Amino acid sequence: MLLNRPYSVILAVTWIAAVCAMASSAAFAKPSTEFSAFIEGLWPDAKVAGVSRKTFDTAFAGVEPDLTIPDLDLPGRPKIDNSGQAEFTKTAVDYLSKSYLQGLAVQGRKFLAEHKAALERIEGLTGVDRYTLVAIWGRETAYGTYHPPNDAIRMLATLAYTGKRKDRFREELIAALVMLQQGIPRSDMKSSWAGAVGLTQAMPTEYLKFAIDGDGDGKIDIWRSVADALAFTAKQLEGKGWVRGARWGYEVVAPPHADCSLEGPPDARPIGDWVRMGFKKASGNPFTKAELASDAYLMMPAGAYGPAFLAAQNFRVIRLYNTSDLYALFVGNLGDRIRGGGEFVTAWKSFSQPKTRTVEGVQSRLKQLGYPMDKIDGKIGSNTRKQIGLYEKANGLSIDCWPSERVLAHAESQAAGR
Template identity: 35%
Template sequence: MMLSLRVSALLLAVSATPVAAQDVAPQAEQPAAAAAADDTPPAADAAFTSFIAGLRARAIAEGVKPQTFDRETAGLTFNPRVIRLDRGQPGGTLNAGQPGPMEFASYRRSHVDQAHIDKGRTLYQTLSAQLAGNEARTGVPGKVALSIFGLETGYGVYTGSFDLIRSFATLAYEGRRRALFTAELIATLKLIDRGFTRAEMKGSWAGATGYPQFLPSVYLRLAADGDGDGKADIWTNKADALASIAAYLREAGWKPATPWGVAATIPADFDRSSVRSPLVSPRCPRVHARLSRWLTISEWKAKGVVIAGFPAPADGELARLLEPDGPGMTAYLLTTNYGAILDYNCSNFYAMSVGLLSDAVSR
């Protein structure tokens, strides 16, 4: 799996090892929480103001208009709430190189629920032409992009209300990931130079914005015009957001005409140690430690694994085994396309939910 264009940056944004060290994807920011005012009034900070002023030359050298930088940073203040949220992110470690037990069922009930399925099915029909066009261009099924849209923001219901410029400036000044957040601050200013307004530049406290919850730098790389109006608007335009998600997954290595995975039944006497991966992922190792080594579908069948879902990957397709609710429960054989979903958000719970929701909305 290639280095994430969205999530590796966002994972670094929210903590050293947040979702990557967990298996549970974070809950999307809800409207009430997003709209809450800072509980500590921002204080005048001469050092913060000096730091921001010191970024002016770099921003201009990278193409930001001087008047844009001056206007959008005038009166900018430090946001202590962003730092509290950043430092409050969960972490996690491996135990002797192996993660603990996994319980996906309750997460699935709240994310692949009837509300998500029903709304997804409605949009799947309403946006069928755009979704088909995206798939023709990228190879990414519309149902998969739609499911990411649903899980990221509730199909656009909650996208975050933090001012991106203030959040990025605060996180850059705080310093733990200064290079990342300085680059995202400059990218946000470039979006304003492109005609988007400061009011549109809202998102999560960590800077994920719009329907797909992209970082601004990812927008600059990958945002796509889904309806042919000459503008890629991921904040209010569902067609553009879905086209952009599809573009992301294509860049992450999505293989056309290949399922993300399929349900399977594991024999009672199956030797799991025989398929344990000897590799340690350099990114979100706890997530990847739950996945087996790669075998072809034919090789899995030869080990007694029975395909229990549809459509099944071709016999020659490589897949990894995951048992999200432990031995004796439904298992899944996961293709490289599951890896592309993990690239979007490195959480097995999240990636499983995307795959299962996509299957449900297309039925």
């Protein structure tokens, strides 16, 4: 508050605010002309995709970019840690909140009973189990109670215009225009900031590929028909390689000689090999013969500070639906809880989520030191954790596979001495 500050300070702050406001207005004025030119440049692609000029013009009437959303490439804009997404800004223990998961599981079991016939039909058609489908809907919109507030066309146009992944969102924007051309009401095109639509929040390109009539009424309505929305989600998972009758993965206990540097898809191997290395189900139950023959990779979302999992093919498929280890683990675990189990056996330890600049710094320095770091993006994926573990092991550091100031300082000193 300014009320208790000297008048001169108030004047100074007011002047600074006015200058910032003028600069902001100037920054927004320039993109208006450029944005209009960008939109017009979309027309050839939209026309080829079958969009009429009337649909095109109506879709963009009055649309201006929303430069407040995450994941934009704007000069001079302070960087938002990991685009503000919970999957990248929360620790695993916070993201996988026990109370939140338990609440969604209770709701999920009730929902499962109410939509039993439709879920059984969809499961039979696609092979995707009902528990995973209900878990996805629970995670995305809390079983339909959350209604995204944004205009999908505006969000996608902004991201295609000045986002960090312009080409991807240009494709999504054209797909959204095709949806309008097919008769989807503009009022239904409400989305997250990233343009995902419908009860289970999916991108327009996915809608065009996989949306089906799930309730048999001759229409596809992923906004109001639960059966249509769930059938659409199931078709997406089926199309991405879902294995019928298989689990997403297993919480495991690692042997003393193993550590988190074994993590990641490149080290996937038959579960039987993990068992021979000393890994066991955390539940104490043995793996079945079929499970032992299936491939899985070690996934430790908190490095050495939490449970370990063997992530199987269906985990990979869920991750293709939303590219985050924590998201896939949340869905898998929520599905297990709806089924009647799902409590984590290994306790989470105390640890903190590093700043994006710390993660980027660790990634950059390890790449400089010769570690295969494919992305410098400030996101803590399995490869980042793995390479940190390998670096710690090679340099005699305690192994936690976690991007910390400790690891960053050590890697910077190593890089400086080269």
